[in-house]
Amino acid sequence: MVPPRRICEVPPRRICDVAAYAGSVALVRVVVVGAGAWGLPAAAELARRGHEVSLLDRYGPANQLSSSSGPTRIWRLSHPDRLRVRLALRSVEAWHRLESLTGITATLRRGLLWRDAATWRSVADSLEAEGVERTVVDPDDVGRWFPGLRPDGRPAVWQADAGPVLASHALDAQVSMLATARGELVTGAHVREVDPSGDDVVVRAADGRTFRADVVVLAPGPGAEPLLRPLGVDLAFSPLLEQVCHVGRGSDTDDLPCIYEGPIGDEPGMYGMPTPGRGYKLGIDQQLRAYRDDDHDRVPDPGVTAAISARAARAFESLDPTVVDGQVCTWTDSPDGRFVVDTIHGGRVVVAAGDSGEGFKYPALMGPLLADLAEGLPPDDDVAALGLARFADGAARSRPSLGH
Secondary structure (H helix, E strand, C coil), X not given: CCCCEXXXXXXXXXXXXXXXXXXXXXXXXXXXXXXXXXXXXXXXXXXXXXXXXXXXXXXXXXXXXXXXXXXXXEEECCCCCHHHHHHHHHHHHHHHHHHHHHCCCCECCCCEEEECCCCHHHHHHHHHHCCECCEEECHHHHXXXXXCECCCXXXXXXXXXXXXXXXXXXXXXXXXXXXXXXXXXXXXXXXEEEECCCCCEEEEECCCCEEEECEEEEXXXXXXXXXXXXXXXXXXXXXXXEXXXXXXXXXXXXXXXXXXXXXXXXXXXXXXXXXXXXXEEEEXXXXXXECCCCCCCCCCCHHHHHHHHHHHHHHECCCCCCEEEEEEEEEEECCCCCCEEEEECCCCEEEEECXXXXXXXXXXXXXXXXXXXXXXXXXXXXXXXXXXXXXXHHCCCCCCCCCC
């Protein structure tokens, strides 16, 4: 058995010291497509390292049509996939680095209770295998770890290193880093084509504008498939629309832990986190409707709002199920539920796609990782496991049911 370790004991990984870069890395022109939770940090990090960076986005960072709007997300170590646990440990280190660089508070530590009959044992085993402390919770004892949670006969796993990501604060900090490093943010650029066939990689927008670069980083969120397929990435990415709601009474829920509830009976999975001063944010793993690029309707559905309120009433004794507000959000599934991170066309195009509903756990880590790939550094084993090679001959194309 691996001895348990705490977050502060995570071994240091490669962290970019800008001063050490002087004269050691060739500075290049980089175009980053997508100013969301992965593209924006990549652009900010590349600009911080001294590269000439243009960040293109159709609507701008944190817009209501993107995957990265809203006040909070969950960060956690708990996952049935050991690779995702290792990446989460690295992500915590990266969040601390971002907070040190910018002076903001990007994450809060509240813990997370994972209750799911199908995956709890895999979660516990994955955490133990990576040396992370966790507690297996008896079905009747869940209320001790999440005050007011009703027992339903399922065991759970408690892990203390989890909590809300203050998403809007984190994105604002990345925008500030990009501007301070003199990176360019170009909004209104609806990218239609990436052409790596010439001396430059040419990015063409729908309005006729073209952008030239030595390297292009593609982090286009729901626009991944139409951009990647002409580049030889023949994968089916699935953009989804889902809905979340805040329940509870403002700051009364600020200190509650996060939760992942697996499906039970006919009910879909549910996830939740406190949003400071606003309430407890709950979402259910149920597609609102099919995603379309021309669908700009983000009005919450009353039926889903009622379903979330009813689910809150059944699951929690002490949480007021009254809905305070709702939000429609989007995320993009990869074929197997893991991220797709790789380089193509001789390293001239970096691919970051398929957030699979978990992208905002990793922005602070994705920035340096994607910057490393753009600079031509080889991926380590964990990043290589996210590469396109796993889809060779049609392998790894079925998506497991995993929590957000």
